[in-house]
Amino acid sequence: MTRYVTRLVLDGGKKRGARRDRWRCGTRRYAVARRCLRRNSGKLKGEPVLTYPLDRRCVRGLYDQLYGFLRDDIERGAIAPGQKLPSKRTFAQHLAVSVITVEAAYKQLAAEGYVSARERSGVFVNDMGPALRLGSALGGEERYRARSGEEGAAVEADAAGKPCSTWVAPAGDVRYRGGVDNPAGAQPFGGASFAGRLQHCEGEGAEDRWTQLACGHGGSALAVSRDVVDLTGRQGGARVFPYEAWARTQRKVLSECDEPTLLRAGQAQGSLELRQAIAGHLRGFRGMEVSADQVVVGAGAQVLYPFIVQLLGRDRVFALETPGYRRLAQVYASNDVALAAVPLDADGISVEVLAKTRASVVHCMPSHQLPGGMVLPIARRRELLQWAQGAEEGAAATAGAAGLPSAAFRRYIVEDDYDCEFRMAGRPIPPLQAIDQAECVIYANTFTKTLGPALRMAYLVLPPHLADEFRERMGFYSCTASATDQLTLARFIASGDFERHVNRLRTRYRKVLSALVEALEGSAVADRLRLRHVGSGLHFLLEVEGASALQAACALGEHGVAVEPLEAFCLDALCRAYDGSFDGSAGGFGKASVPADSTAGALVINFSDLAAEQVPVVARAFEQAFG
Structure with a gap:
């Protein structure tokens, strides 16, 4: 944190009182803080400000902390819809940070749909819509684990105004997919x-x-x-493909693992070591609290999507985004399920149109839609979760002790987290799975974009009740992914080479x-x-x-x-x-x-x-x- 914390309370533009907490700071630094407080108190006269304890010692960047505090206050209503946020310069002076720090926090909030910038007027809080059964990941300040190393440096470089910031899309024009093996659609000729x-x-x-x-x-x-x-x-x-690092890891696997581990058929969900590594990676990178028991590994997403059909039933209608991933429609249709193509609007998939279909499962890409490229704003994410949490006809009569509809009546979202590793500016957009408490989101991702399509490695994260059902009904399957590749990937992730x-x-x-x-x-x-x-x-x-x-x-x-x-x-x-x-x-x-x-x-x-x-x-x- 900053080595000092300064709190200033303004009432009608007049300084009513100030409390200064000294955190292991020297006399010189404290004197600087006092001068900053006196200088800023006059400039802030008459303008409402917000005060947050930003920690310069924290591994999270200052802009990341400020973004988290503002997001949490917006989520719980402490900052009301329509309220204007402090101007960047005023806010920066009040918090004793750079204008770029405040600007980066505002940009991330805008990218997720929490705020909108109005020309010559300022930044205003958007209406987030009705409350949902959201997990603490959306409302808690620790939604994401701290990130460090090259990634953190890259994010700080963005916030510091390096060249990449000149081409970042404006807030109103805002972000993959993670599950599909190859961005599909038509294949052009040369x-x-x-x-x-x-x-x-x-x-x-x-x-x-x-x-x-x-x-x-x-x-x-x-x-x-x-x-x-x-x-x-x-x-x-x-x-x-990282040939040298991968070869080094694979040599260790071949020399250290015994023959049965390398050659025997794996259990249906895949190697426990890899599933644990994936769960740890998701916890650190995507803020997802999942266990290895929820992870199912397979040789590519095209192998795993039929598992979803078998789990949920072929009598359902599956909704797909259009424009969308062509091969995805082919995979589902080849498994004898009805399809409903739902159009996109400027923000992403139209929940209004989705609600008019007979679909009870929707496969979507909220983090970076293929091919539209838009990021699903937080308000639309709420609408999508609200749709999923709304039970189908007759569900109320079959609700269990937890108040959730039975599996036969539930609606599900297959969250295809396409391209999540390659958001070029700001922090990654939070996945739906991390904010879902109704167990209605099935998370899908692959290593295609990071390690190439030839590796044939993908995974699902099932809600706990579906993970139990998978083991009960489909535990007889052998994992379709190579045991050697699974162990190599597990250690590649655990060693930090993947990051x-x-x-x-x-x-x-x-x-x-x-x-x-x-x-x-x-x-x-x-x-x-x-x-x-x-x-x-x-x-x-x-x-x-x-x-x-x-x-x-x-x-x-x-x-x-x-x-x-x-x-x-x-x-x-x-x-x-x-x-x-x-x-x-x-x-x-x-x-x-x-x-x-x-x-x-x-x-x-x-x-x-x-x-x-x-x-x-x-x-x-x-x-x-x-x-």
Whole structure:
């Protein structure tokens, strides 16, 4: 903490009293505090302020502490909806911190939907909606464990105004997915072939023709040509895998573990050592208090999603976001469940439309939606949890002693925590699972974005009652993931190598993104480009003035850059393709399912496979295509 704590109470702009607590401070530092108090007391006259004990000795940064205090006061109503927060400069002077610290805290609150900035007016608290049965993770100051090392340094660099802060999306334009194996949607082609096959992608039925071109009649993705700059993220992170550290860890596993441990079939939930490592990682990085007994490991998310269907039942309707992950719809439909595609709006999945469907399970990406890129604000998260906590018809009659509906009547949220490791500015957005006390959230994530898709390692975190049911009904399964890979990954996480690897990746991606945005903004066609949801993960949206997304994708393909249009992710045609598995109660989709915030003509720019030396090539392609 600061080596001193100063508390000032203002009444009508006049100093009513002051209490100073000296915390192991020298005479000189205390004298500085006194001068600061006298100087600021005059400047603060007449302006309401808030006082919080910020600890400079704490491993959490000052902005992180301030964010936590403000968030907690907003959550419990101490700061009322509509109330204006102190100006950044005034607040910084009062707390004896830098303006950048206050600004970083305000930005994080805005990213999560707690506050909104009004031009020339200030920052105001948003209405959070009705109260829910939320866990202490949302209301407690210790929602997240302290973070240190490279990640903390990177966050402080953001707060200190380093280059990345210049491209962070504005508060109103705000953040993955974690469970899916590969960002899906249509697979574009490269070079002239790409442009030639898109020449008919205009007019009525363009989306269907794009789908046929991109995915083929069998639904398999086509590879991007090697001589094409790939902005689709389809190459699986060729520069991602930490070969040396992984090989070192695997050698230790092979030399230290006995033969039965390495070669025998594993239990259904996976290696206990790996499940414990995952639980510890989630506790430190995502603020999730889970036990190893709740974790189920599998060889990729596509193997685990059918487990969800078996647990919850095939008689349910599963709701999916549209635009959304195409392969996800294929996996669920292949398991004979009805699908309801729910459109997005400017904030994310529309809970209002979801409530009108017959769905009792929704699969969504609240931390960074693929492909929309938006972050689900806290008010919308509350609405989604409220929907899940609302029992279906007849549930009240079957409620148990805890007041919760029976499993047969519960609604569930499958939280696909896509891209959570790569939020480029501020702290990660809290997962729904960490604030759920109704046991209605199934958390899903993979190591695809951090270690590459070839590793084939994913996991679920089940609510306790579903974890018990999994062991009872599905305990006969053998784990589909390699025992050797599980043990290697467990020790890779426990040793800290995984965290260091992710920090290096985040730093690399941050530099690439900063260079890409700077190059586009400095290009000759910058006035025709509009970037949205930048900094929330490994992709963002880009609109080209005067060109449809399909035309823009075609033009860029002619100049050696492969991109995907947002329309390619719409799930309407795909849902209808599975006879009898489409729930039409959600309404029409197609173009209507594209977010109603002027992104209908957007391109999805995924920079995970982009090298820094390719950035100038991309900028030239934009100039040649649209200049």
